[in-house]
Amino acid sequence: MYRTTLQGVLLASSILAGVGTAAAADVTLNIESWRNDDLQIWQEKIIPAFEAKHPGIKVTFSPSAPTEYNAALNAKLDAGSAGDLVACRPFDTSLQLFEKGKLEDLTGLEGMKNFSDVAKSAWTTDDGSKTFCVPMASVIHGFIYNTEAFEKAGVEVPKTVDQFFAALDKIKADGTYIPMAMGTKDMWEAATMGYQNIGPTYWKGEEGRKALIAGTQKLTDDAWVEPYRVLAKWKPYLGDGFEAQTYPDSQNLFTLGRAAIYPAGSWEISLFNTAGLKLGAFPPPVAKDGDTCYISDHNDIAMGLNAASAHKEEAKVFLEWVASPEFATIYANALPGFFSLNSTAVEMSDPLAKEFVSWRETCKPTIRSTYQILSRGTPNLENETWAASANVINGTETPEAAAKKLQDGLDSWYKPAKM
Amino acid sequence: MTDLAPDQGGEAARRRPRRWHILVFLAPTVIIYTAVMILPLIETLRQSFFNVVDGEHVFVGFANFATLFGDPRWAADFWNALGNNFIFFLIHMAVQNPIGIALAALLSLPGLRFAAFYRTAFFLPTLLSFVIVGFIWKLILSPIWGVAPWLMDLVGMKALFGPWLGKSGSALIAVSLVSVWQFIGIPMMLIYAALLNIPEEVIEAAEIDGVTGWGQFFKIKLPLILPAIGIISILTFVGNFNAFDLVYTMQGALAGPDKTTDILGTFLYRTFFGFQLQLGDQSMGATIATIMFLIILTGVCIYLFGIQRRIRRYQF
Numbered sequence: 001m002y003r004t005t006l007q008g009v010l011l012a013s014s015i016l017a018g019v020g021t022a023a024a025a026d027v028t029l030n031i032e033s034w035r036n037d038d039l040q041i042w043q044e045k046i047i048p049a050f051e052a053k054h055p056g057i058k059v060t061f062s063p064s065a066p067t068e069y070n071a072a073l074n075a076k077l078d079a080g081s082a083g084d085l086v087a088c089r090p091f092d093t094s095l096q097l098f099e100k101g102k103l104e105d106l107t108g109l110e111g112m113k114n115f116s117d118v119a120k121s122a123w124t125t126d127d128g129s130k131t132f133c134v135p136m137a138s139v140i141h142g143f144i145y146n147t148e149a150f151e152k153a154g155v156e157v158p159k160t161v162d163q164f165f166a167a168l169d170k171i172k173a174d175g176t177y178i179p180m181a182m183g184t185k186d187m188w189e190a191a192t193m194g195y196q197n198i199g200p201t202y203w204k205g206e207e208g209r210k211a212l213i214a215g216t217q218k219l220t221d222d223a224w225v226e227p228y229r230v231l232a233k234w235k236p237y238l239g240d241g242f243e244a245q246t247y248p249d250s251q252n253l254f255t256l257g258r259a260a261i262y263p264a265g266s267w268e269i270s271l272f273n274t275a276g277l278k279l280g281a282f283p284p285p286v287a288k289d290g291d292t293c294y295i296s297d298h299n300d301i302a303m304g305l306n307a308a309s310a311h312k313e314e315a316k317v318f319l320e321w322v323a324s325p326e327f328a329t330i331y332a333n334a335l336p337g338f339f340s341l342n343s344t345a346v347e348m349s350d351p352l353a354k355e356f357v358s359w360r361e362t363c364k365p366t367i368r369s370t371y372q373i374l375s376r377g378t379p380n381l382e383n384e385t386w387a388a389s390a391n392v393i394n395g396t397e398t399p400e401a402a403a404k405k406l407q408d409g410l411d412s413w414y415k416p417a418k419m
Numbered sequence: 420m421t422d423l424a425p426d427q428g429g430e431a432a433r434r435r436p437r438r439w440h441i442l443v444f445l446a447p448t449v450i451i452y453t454a455v456m457i458l459p460l461i462e463t464l465r466q467s468f469f470n471v472v473d474g475e476h477v478f479v480g481f482a483n484f485a486t487l488f489g490d491p492r493w494a495a496d497f498w499n500a501l502g503n504n505f506i507f508f509l510i511h512m513a514v515q516n517p518i519g520i521a522l523a524a525l526l527s528l529p530g531l532r533f534a535a536f537y538r539t540a541f542f543l544p545t546l547l548s549f550v551i552v553g554f555i556w557k558l559i560l561s562p563i564w565g566v567a568p569w570l571m572d573l574v575g576m577k578a579l580f581g582p583w584l585g586k587s588g589s590a591l592i593a594v595s596l597v598s599v600w601q602f603i604g605i606p607m608m609l610i611y612a613a614l615l616n617i618p619e620e621v622i623e624a625a626e627i628d629g630v631t632g633w634g635q636f637f638k639i640k641l642p643l644i645l646p647a648i649g650i651i652s653i654l655t656f657v658g659n660f661n662a663f664d665l666v667y668t669m670q671g672a673l674a675g676p677d678k679t680t681d682i683l684g685t686f687l688y689r690t691f692f693g694f695q696l697q698l699g700d701q702s703m704g705a706t707i708a709t710i711m712f713l714i715i716l717t718g719v720c721i722y723l724f725g726i727q728r729r730i731r732r733y734q735f
Contacts, residue, residue: 067672071692074699093696185585187675188695241562243585243676249563371696379492380697387677394676396587412492 027314028058030083032076034069035301037271041334049330050321057314077102077306084309085318088133088302090122091371097304098125098132104305107131109316111323119341122299122367133302134323136331137338140266140356140365141197141296147278149177149260157282161230164285168237171260179237181259183245190389191382193263194234196368198284199227200294205366213373215416219407220400228392228399235393243394266356267300269337273352281355283363297365299341377413384409460712466705483706497707499678500686501714503591507682508659510595511602516651518599519606520644524636526607527614538611542604549601553668556597560584584669587679594680598665602658606651613647614640646730653722660715663688683711 031042042061050059062083064072070093076082077097086103088094097103106112107130112120115135123133150157150167153174158164171179184190203209203223211217217224239245239253254262255275262268264281272279286293303322305315321327328342336350339357348354370382384406391397397405470479487493522541526534544552559565562582571580583593617640625631625639663684666674672694674681689697691704 067695070695071699074693089696093698096698183585185582185675186671187673239563241568241582241585244560244562244582245585246557246561249561253563375696378697378700380695382696383673383694386673386695387675390675391677394585394587396677409492 026056026058027311028060029085029311029315029318031059031061031085031087031303032069032073032083033061033063033087034066034089035087036063036065038335039063041270045334046327046330049326050318054317054321057317059318073097077308080308082306082308084306084311084315086304086306087136088123088304090299090302090367092373092376094123094133094302094304095125098130102307103132104307104309104312105130105132106134106305106319109134109319109323111320114323114325114342114344116341116343119299119343122371123302123304133304134319135299135302135341136322137301137335138297138341139300139338140359141193141298142264142266142281142283142356142359143197144254144262144264144268144272144279144281144352146177146254146257146260147280148257150280152176153260157280158285159282160289161285161287165233168261172237177260178239178253178258180234180239180261180263181250181254182234182238182263183242183247183250184390184393185244185249186247187386187390189247189250189263190231190393191386192368193265194231194393195227195385195389196296196298196370197263197265198230199224199369200296200364200366201284201286201291202226202230203369204292205294205364209366209369209372212369213416219410220403225399225403228389228402231389232392232395232399235395238393266337266339266353267335269350269352269356270335273336273350279352281352283359293359293363295359295363295365296368297339297360298367298371301338374410374414377410379409379412381406381410463705463708464712466702467709470702479702483702484710487703487706487710493703496678496681496686497710500681500683503680504660504662504682506591507595507598507662508656510592511599511655511659512652514596515599515603516606516648516655519603519651520610520648522603522607523610523614524640526611538607541607544601545604547601549664550668552597552601553665556600557584557669560593585676587676590670590676591680594666594669597669598662601665605654609647609651610644613644617643642731646727646732649722649727649730653719656718656722657715660711660718683707683714687711 039061047059047061051057060083063069069087070089073082073086074097077086088097088103094103098105111134112131117124117128119135119138120131123135124131145157149171153167153171153176155167155170156163158167168179171177182189182193200208203212203217208217208223212219212224219225235242239259245253250259250262251268251271253259255272255277257275257277262272283293283295303319305312305319309315323342325342325344325346328340328344328346331338332340332346332348332353333350336348336353337356339353340346348357370385375382388397388402388406392399392402467483468478468480469476470483471477472479487497522537525531526538531537560567560583562568562580568577568580571577581589583589621639621643622635625635630638660683662682666680666682666685667688670680670685672685672689674685687704687707688694690700690707693699
């Protein structure tokens with residue numbers, strides 16, 4: 001059913017596209033985003049589906065590189081040349097744009113009732129009164145593995161940390177596959193796929209994260225240093241020259257079938273599916289079998305309205321549609337691994353995505369520890385965490401020293417009592 | 420008759436054409452240069468004295484500079500970037516310019532075959548975009564796909580290969596050498612031109628006096644091209660302290676690993692525009708830009724007043 005409607009939509013859009021060029025009165029909405037990987041999906045699936053229902057509104061998706069997006073967007077908004085719709089990073093980055101009056105208040109949008117408060121939390125003011133972006137998706141961290149590699153080395157899917165390292169040892173001894181595909185060159189891999197992936201298990205998810213914000217826990221506490229100690233043990237299982245291995249290198253190593261385990265974010269699923277490998281996934285391993293598992297289920301992307309847009313009415317029509325279950329279904333299926341935040345349950349067809357989302361039922365979800373409030377000052381905790389995680393894996397800094405540096409940096413500007 | 424004189428004078432003044440063409444020809448450059456260079460420069464200098472306090476854009480005097488040099492974190496980042504920048508510059512001075520001079524000397528040898536080909540080949544990287552250069556070298560040096568490990572394997576030196584761009588000890592040197600590779604054409608061309616300018620008579624006179632080969636180069640040619648070497652040094656200095664692009668394309672805005680390749684340009688970029696969750700700070704960015712401007716200004720002044728005046732020039 002879905003497939004035929006999609007084909008119909010695609011057909012309709014191709015006809016409409018021909019007509020559209022002739023009709024000059026159409027309003028064109030520009031979307032700013034950092035998801036340059038998704039360009040094709042927006043052009044082929046999402047935008048045609050919208051345009052088919054809303055003649056007279058054209059939508060263009062114009063993404064920029066992920067690491068440059070924030071800087072580019074800020075500059076464009078200041079200069080008044082930003083698109084009508086902007087993809088919102090979670091928490092402070094977008095909050096500050098809203099406070100500066102760059103983003104429109106969307107609290108009154110009809111579609112907002114489709115989202116729970118938790119879903120909206122990343123794009124709501126600290127007092128919870130105003131929401132300024134329509135939540136689109138969250139991403140879940142975990143490990144993706146190559147089934148064939150596991151069979152070849154004769155390992156089971158690990159549940160505990162000990163099993164995890166035992167499995168890595170076996171794969172390494174077997175020698176056919178690089179045990180783990182990750183590099184430290186781009187640094188954020190080490191922080192996001194490493195520290196934020198396995199960390200919640202040690203600091204007990206939300207409990208630790210909130211305690212850190214409240215100031216009752218410190219980054220130098222055992223719960224926050226232990227993940228670094230575990231990360232330091234990853235070093236021998238990474239590929240040759242991992243210090244100079246970039247994020248695309250890691251992706252390629254894994255999709256070429258040369259690596260066994262990939263510390264992942266669920267956003268990788270659609271890319272990895274194209275590789276034609278048999279893949280599975282497991283959540284971050286726990287200390288003892290039967291312990292509660294924690295996963296990072298991070299509110300990642302939303303869409304806001306540029307306050308300086310010349311076409312606010314049309315943009316709101318689009319945002320209403322983004323808030324609808326219809327969009328949630330198209331988006332979650334077109335981009336398996338981006339899990340809808342919509343309250344309406346979305347039926348997904350991708351097995352790997354289903355595996356990831358199933359952890360929501362057994363594990364306790366949390367968001368990345370550095371994102372809310374703690375990255376407001378200078379030095380920026382998130383960026384410092386990147387460097388610290390990479391250093392710890394490279395072995396150039398001890399876990400304790402790295403943690404101390406982070407806490408010192410945080411202490412230099414963050415006063416929990418004042419918040 | 421007497422009242423004719425002032426009339427004549429007036430006529431003479433009228434006849435002398437107003438030289439509008441000077442203004443007309445100067446205008447495009449002056450306007451464009453003012454708009455894209457001078458105004459932004461003044462605005463940057465101005466902005467370094469302002470900051471946002473409690474949501475208000477206010478004049479803060481030298482407070483930004485006090486933060487940059489007084490706050491231990493800002494100062495550590497700044498001195499790290501400045502130190503790296505000096506290493507970056509010294510590598511260029513020690514590697515790029517001597518090799519550039521040597522290449523020029525070889526190219527200017529009479530009777531060298533394929534001289535035009537070599538000249539073009541050496542100069543070509545300079546014409547390439549830094550994005551291409553950065554990307555190509557990242558690939559060449561990649562421990563996974565790169566040709567560097569394979570080539571070194573061919574000559575039995577695989578063991579010496581390392582993930583240079585990812586190691587804190589070697590990353591800055593590797594990036595500097597890539598930059599040297601890219602820009603080697605500029606000193607080579609300038610020196611080459613200077614060498615060609617040396618009159619035949621001088622060389623012939625030297626040969627008659629029995630000064631040939633290496634002696635001829637060091638005793639005759641080198642003193643004659645010293646002004647060109649001075650120009651190259653100052654160009655290298657300005658270029659290096661403004662550098663940003665190659666580090667950014669090869670190592671990213673965080674200038675990893677652990678800020679060991681962070682130079683003033685990348686430090687400025689991160690501060691001014693922000694990076695990932697770090698938001699841009701225009702005032703501190705402008706402050707860093709001002710310091711960069713002052714460093715370059717000082718360097719150029721030292722050269723202009725201290726060195727260039729002492730260089731002896733020979734007129735032929």
